[in-house]
Amino acid sequence: MNFVRRSAAIVLCAIISASIASDGVFNAAGCGPNYYGDLIRRPPIGRLMEFPWLARLGYRKSDDSVEYLFQGTLIHPYYVVTSVFAAGYNQNSLEFVRLGEYQTDTDKDCQDIDGYEKCAPHPQDIPIQQIIKHPQYNKPRLANDLVLLKLQNPANTTSEFVRTICVASGADFPLNDNAALFFSAWCGSVKAGISVVPMQYRMQLISPSSCAQKLSSDMDIDLNQSSQFCAVMDLDKKQKQKTKDLSLRGSTGAPLQMLGPDGRFYLVGTMSIGVRNARLETPYVFGHMVQMAEWLEQTVASEEGKRP
Numbered sequence: 283m284n285f286v287r288r289s290a291a292i293v294l295c296a297i298i299s300a301s302i303a304s305d306g307v308f309n310a311a312g313c314g315p316n317y318y319g320d321l322i323r324r325p326p327i328g329r330l331m332e333f334p335w336l337a338r339l340g341y342r343k344s345d346d347s348v349e350y351l352f353q354g355t356l357i358h359p360y361y362v363v364t365s366v367f368a369a370g371y372n373q374n375s376l377e378f379v380r381l382g383e384y385q386t387d388t389d390k391d392c393q394d395i396d397g398y399e400k401c402a403p404h405p406q407d408i409p410i411q412q413i414i415k416h417p418q419y420n421k422p423r424l425a426n427d428l429v430l431l432k433l434q435n436p437a438n439t440t441s442e443f444v445r446t447i448c449v450a451s452g453a454d455f456p457l458n459d460n461a462a463l464f465f466s467a468w469c470g471s472v473k474a475g476i477s478v479v480p481m482q483y484r485m486q487l488i489s490p491s492s493c494a495q496k497l498s499s500d501m502d503i504d505l506n507q508s509s510q511f512c513a514v515m516d517l518d519k520k521q522k523q524k525t526k527d528l529s530l531r532g533s534t535g536a537p538l539q540m541l542g543p544d545g546r547f548y549l550v551g552t553m554s555i556g557v558r559n560a561r562l563e564t565p566y567v568f569g570h571m572v573q574m575a576e577w578l579e580q581t582v583a584s585e586e587g588k589r590p
Contacts (some may be wrong), residue, residue: 306579307358307583307586308357308448308449310446313445313447313448314446314448314539314542314548315445316546317331324464327479327482329393330384330393330395331400332466332482333466333480334443335355335446336353336383337354337355337380338352338353339354339364339376340377340378341372341377350380351532352532352533353468353533353535353537354431354535355447355535355536356444357447357549358446359433359436359439360432360433360437361433362433363430363431363535363571364535365534365535365554366427366428367535368535369429369535376410378408379410379431380408381405381406381444382404382406383405384480385478386468390402408433409434411433411434415430416574424506424510426506427569428578430582447547449548450542451579455540455542463486463487463539463550464485464541464547465485465513465536465537466537467481467536467537468480468481468533469529469532470531470532472531472558483516484517485514485516486516487511487512487513488512490505493512496565497564497567500557505567507570508570509569509574510567510569511551512568514564514566529556530553531558535553536552537549538553538568550571553566554568
């Protein structure tokens, strides 16, 4: 099946299965598309359009230029979620969200897909209207690490290059050892630098006690299970041999996705805490989006209710 037909089939499947997702302000028809159809085995180098909800955050510098650094996730045409650190970085100079970017060192993003050259339109740079921090952030310490970025203008989600991700909530999306979890971000190590295209890695949940033990030599953290969970990179033996210098440095605020039973991607976590120069077996702490989805939905509904 060529890419065009495959994409159409996946989008149609997403539309048909929209009723599976939670009702409300999120999970519009077409959210979380799995354009490439892969389930478990996915290449570590992300492909064009693979995660069209990935957002880069733009910070105003002292010379008035804008630098795009940390990341977030588009959950609604008007809203992006990220971490508190990413939102407050560089003395609260966050001003823009960039959507639809793939390769950061080129002006035009193109890729050969099934014999067809596919090129993305210019990325969308959208001003941030309001930064809304979770009211229970840091209660207890580092818990509820979540920020909602309200955009001044809605993202254009009519093409396959910019789409919202579905938002997981409730008992229909239990996080367990069998969950197909994928982390995607522009990231890298101190030695290799930050990647110019998004990387993607399978992740495996680990228990809070095991996580705290593995992190004890680097930090003292008391995990709040109502808003946090831990996961470690799930690499096979061959990947571990090839990637001695691999970490998720630079990925603050980026999404952890779960492939749902309907074939769509659902946001289940946001990168919250990582160890500098982390070893392969070092876990990362994520904001628990399933647990915080109610606050997200109530806040977005309230904000949207203010529109004339």
